[in-house]
Amino acid sequence: MASSIKQRRNTLTALFFLAPNIIGVLTFVVFPVLFSILLAFTNWDLRKHNMFKDESLEFVGFENFVRLLTEADFMRYLGNTLFLMMGIPVSIGGALFAALLLSKDSHGGNRRVFAWLATSAVLVASCAMLAAVGMAGTGMVILLTGVAAGIMITGVFGGMTVYRTLFYTPHFVAGVATFLLWKKLYNPQTGPINAALQPVLDVLATSVNAVPPPTVYALTWGCLGLMLALAAWCMNWLRAQWRDGEIGTQAAIVPCVFVLLPTVIGLLWGQTQGLAWVLLIGLAAFGGWQMIQITTRGRDFTCPRGEGFGSSLMICLAVMVLQFIALGFAAVFLNLPGMAADGLDAPEWISNYDWAKPSLMIMGLWAAIGSNNMLLYLAALTNIPPELYEAADIDGASRRQRFWHVTWPQLAPTTFFISVMATIGGLQGGFEMARTMTQGGPAGATTTLSYFIYIEGFETGRLSFAAAVAWALFILVFGLTLFNWKFGNKYVND
Amino acid sequence: MTDHHAAPPRRSANTRRFFNSAGLHVVLIALSFTLFLPFVWMVLTSLKSLEEVGLESWLPGEGGWNFSNYIEVFRQIPFARYFINSIFVATWVTLLQVFTSSMAAFAFARLNWPGRDKVFLLYLSTMMLPGLVMMIPNYQIMITLGLVDTLPGLILPAAFSAFGTFLLRQFMLTIPSALDEAAEIDGASKWRLFWDIILPMTRPGLITLAIFTFMGNYHSFFWPLVMLRTQERYTLPIGLLYFDSSAGQETNLLMAAVTMSIVPLLIVFVVLQKYLIKGIQLGAVKG
Incomplete structure (x- = not known):
């Protein structure tokens, strides 16, 4: 009896602590999700069902989903999304490359080497500045030389922290502001x-x-x-x-x-x-x-079926x-x-049908080299036990072998985590770029699924159809994540 | 004596090391320079006069350095208003989220109650659901509550997350449970335990969550775009679109506005870098 009273007390205390968050999550996450499932099976269209014209709302079964698969739009925008996602492996590779660079010793190992480095950096920087000014370069040349020289001096003296900050900045400030900046950079x-x-x-x-x-x-x-x-x-x-x-x-x-x-x-x-x-x-x-x-x-x-999926x-x-x-x-x-x-002629970048997607991918790469992924890789690299490298050295491994047989396998869990998150993010991504830079165009070339949902749900007003697209997207995300877990995890646990 | 023998190989080893790290620095400098160039162009263009915008030289020419562009931004759009709105929304979301998440995390990490782990799993599974699925119903909720085109309408849906609860729970699990027992023996209530002991010890986690939430909501675009109609209530990302619309085509002013919206972020980043990097690296533990 006493224990049951205590248990009830415990539950009440827990409820007290949980209530503020759980009420919010129920109202703004769980309820909308349930509502949206219902929505996907009705024919709610704001052009038909509004305060002026009130046609009756009815359940239409899978009609929205059938339409989604038969109308060409969904497949085409899914194709766009997948095309843009091809940038993900490159971005991950770039992040890994940056992390590998940043994980090295910036001071050359000892004070004397560092002294040489510092001296030559100062020499090179001042010579470059002198050359730029002395050869009567335009203001722009002098300025850019100055920027490069500044990075060089701070980088050599400040070490990896400086480079890490510089790499990470584009990712940190990425948003509507940088998309608008790139729109102007791309202007033909x-x-x-x-x-x-x-x-x-x-x-x-x-x-x-x-x-x-x-x-x-x-x-x-x-x-x-x-x-x-x-x-x-x-x-x-x-x-x-x-x-x-x-x-x-x-x-x-x-x-x-x-x-x-x-x-x-x-x-x-x-x-x-x-x-x-x-x-x-x-x-x-x-x-x-x-x-x-x-x-x-x-x-x-021999190796069990399906093993090593993630890596390959x-x-x-x-x-x-x-x-x-x-x-x-x-x-x-x-x-x-x-x-x-x-x-x-130089390409017209985001206003050209063929160039629009590669343009967005290049911009994505700019923001993705120094991303969170780089920081994750950096942490993972510092966690690799040095004994493994020593053992590899004793075996006479070359640099390439050291990478493929020590570093890459040791980074596997990180790579797995990053690629799962990037896949989830990539499938749902592209909205901000499409809205601020291209309006989904030219001719729908950069309309991703998330932008499609926005257009259908908030501009055209086909609420039910938009909900159906959102659920189709969720099923895709969920399926890919399951696939990743099923095959990737095995590889990581090895 | 050994020095005499060791000297020649050491020197050559040092030479090799010097060239290795010089090469490393060259690659790093080239990469940083390339990544940094757009920002240089941005700042320089924000100082040009309108006629000079399209010219090949990045530097402002005869017109001189137009610092007045920055003032012009405030004259053309209520930039300060947008900025305050953004900060207001992001701050409130952060406060609410840190507060409610830490309480829920406490219940999941430090309290024993029947069904706790099952409820937590259920909770975690809501993190899988893509935000896009909830947008349309949430908009209908906002219509019902009469919160469309208001700042609370931006704050409320963003203020409660399973992610924050999850992150803080991870932090709280690392605190030794002996503290709870000691507090219980001293007769402290659960609230005292939470407020005076656990919360201060979770500080790094709280700061991490706060930075993430603040940044995410400062950048937030989709929801404000859908919700806001009145210019007075625009947040920064929505307001910036003005200079890229048919009403305002002045690239120099746009760049001035973009610069002003980026600079606070840079300051936040440089000051809080340490916490941020820790947080990102810890946040991945969930993988």
């Missing part, structure tokens, strides 16, 4: 990016026109070759990992889809260009060789992005002679 007529780019392109145009077209074509082939080489390297890597029992069969086969995707798109694009055959033959030859390797050598160690998927996604970049350059080089004939 008055923006500084094109002002700086145009002279370079002019030189490029004249030099392209000067060289015989075959040389330029060679660059196209070079880029295509690079793309194929990346695919080959990646599949070879997968096979080696599979052979050594590092990853399971599923984990070796499924990511191939991503590695082969750029080639397939290249094939579709190359149909009219006569490139398809080259790609096909290259791919078939390589695939055959891999098959021979697999059948003759088999695997040395991350690498393959990163390789896929690199391949797409190579493919893009191939396309550029292919068309270059034709375009350069009457001078090259």
Whole structure:
């Protein structure tokens, strides 16, 4: 009896402490969520159901969801969202790169080296300033030299804290303000990016026109070759990992889809260009060789099904992005002679249909190199036990081996966490950029799902449809997160 | 004697180290410089006259340095008002969230009651739900409450989060439970335990949560955009759009406004950097 009274007392105390937060969460989180589920199955449209026209509101079952799958818009905007998400592996790579740089000793190990460093920094900085002023550079040149010299001096004397602050600043202030800033930077007529780019392109145009077209074509082939080489390297890597029992069969086969995707798109694009055959033959030859390797050598160690998914998927996604970049350059080089004939124009960035998404991705990279991810990586890097590196040194590991066999596996939990969060954020992202920079355009090129929900829910007024889109998005997020947990976690726990 | 033998290899090792770290610095400087360039352009453009905006040189030319642009911003839009609104909303959200979250976290971390862990799991699962799902119903709630186009309408939906509760619970779990027992023996009430013992010891967590919440709401765009109609009640991100609308196309003024909205953030960042970095690195423990 006494204990039950005590228990009731405890519950009451707990309720007292919980009440303020739980009431708020119930009102502004739980209730809206339940309400929104109902909403998704009705036909509430503000154009029909408002204070002037009150048609009856009715349940329409899955009609909204059917419409969402059959109307082209949803799929197209989902495609846009996924396209923009291709920036994520690059951003994570950039964050890791920055963290690796920042984790090193900035003072060269001892006082004497630091003294040399400081002296040469001061010398270089003052020489650069003198040169800029003495050679009667424009005010702008002097100023930029001054900025660079300032960063150099503070960086060398202040060490990594200074660089970390500088790297992190773009991420910290990122928001509507920086989007507006970038909108002006990208402006084709008055923006500084094109002002700086145009002279370079002019030189490029004249030099392209000067060289015989075959040389330029060679660059196209070079880029295509690079793309194929990346695919080959990646599949070879997968096979080696599979052979050594590092990853399971599923984990070796499924990511191939991503590695082969750029080639397939290249094939579709190359149909009219006569490139398809080259790609096909290259791919078939390589695939055959891999098959021979697999059948003759088999695997040395076995590994449970699906094991190592996270790692192989991350690498393959990163390789896929690199391949797409190579493919893009191939396309550029292919068309270059034709375009350069009457001078090259700088791209119109966010106002051009093809350039809008890459523009947003470049801006995203600017804000993402020094992001929270960099700080997480930095913390993880300092937590790697130094004994592991010592052991690797004793074994005579090269720098690359040290990275792939010590650093990368040790960072796996961090990479996993970062990629889960980035996927969740990426699927729901893009609203602010679309609203402030492009209005979702040109011609819907930058409309992501979140912007679509905003348009449908708050501008068109199709509330039910917007709710359905939001739930479809949630299902996607949830599914991807589950997938990540199921496969990524195994890898992390190893 | 050993010095004599050791000297030549050490010097060459030092030379190698020097070139290694010089190379490192070159990469770091180049990267920081590139990342920093947009800000340089921003500040310089904010000091140009309108005619000079499109010109190739980044520096203000004949027109001189137009510091008056910054005053002009205040004349064209109620910038101070926007700024105060933003600070007001962010401060209230932060206060409410830190207060309610710390109480709930206390209940989850330091009190024993039946079903606690189950309720906590349920609580955590609400963190999975994307904010977009709640926007439309929340807007209807705001219409019902008559809070559309008011600042409380911005504050309320943002003020209660499961994330804050979760973060503070993690911090509170690290405090030794012997303290609770000692307090109980001394006859302190649970409230005293919470207010006088646990809360002061959770200070780093409170500061972290406060910074995150404040920053998030200072930047917040979607909800204010949907909610606000009257110019007087705009927050900073909404107000900035003015210079990018058909009404105001002056890039120099826009840049002045953008600079003014970024500078407070920079100050906050430099002052609170230590807490922020700790917080981000601790926050990831949930992974």
